[in-house]
Amino acid sequence: TIEVCTNSEDDDCDGEVNEGCAIAATNCQNGIQDEGEEGVDCGGVCENVCPQPDIMIPYLLILAGVGVFIVALILLVHHRRAAWNELLEKYKYAPAGR
Numbered sequence: 001t002i003e004v005c006t007n008s009e010d011d012d013c014d015g016e017v018n019e020g021c022a023i024a025a026t027n028c029q030n031g032i033q034d035e036g037e038e039g040v041d042c043g044g045v046c047e048n049v050c051p052q053p054d055i056m057i058p059y060l061l062i063l064a065g066v067g068v069f070i071v072a073l074i075l076l077v078h079h080r081r082a083a084w085n086e087l088l089e090k091y092k093y094a095p096a097g098r
Contacts, residue, residue, distance in 0.1 A: 002036050017055050 004011045005017060015017035027035040037043055039050035 004045075 002012065008017060008018050028037070028041050028048065031040060033040045036045050042048040042050035
């Protein structure tokens with residue numbers, strides 16, 4: 001367990017409260033992911049909470065791609081069906097004498 005510097009408790013159960021927090025204070029502002037940080041200057045020993053990645057964008061892109069594919073498929077089927085019906089009408093069998 002990593003020591004949380006802001007709660008004045010012995011988080012890592014080693015008998016010392018907030019040890020290493022003076023180091024964490026400087027490391028949490030150096031622009032580098034170090035000293036047990038979960039991200040750059042956030043998480044772990046730092047007070048700052050790391051931002052969660054936005055996972056909605058890939059799902060929206062996939063959804064948009066599927067939507068475009070479905071529309072293209074519908075248009076393709078409609079076009080082929082229309083062309084097929086046109087051929088059937090043009091070369092329709094009509095018995096002689098009717």
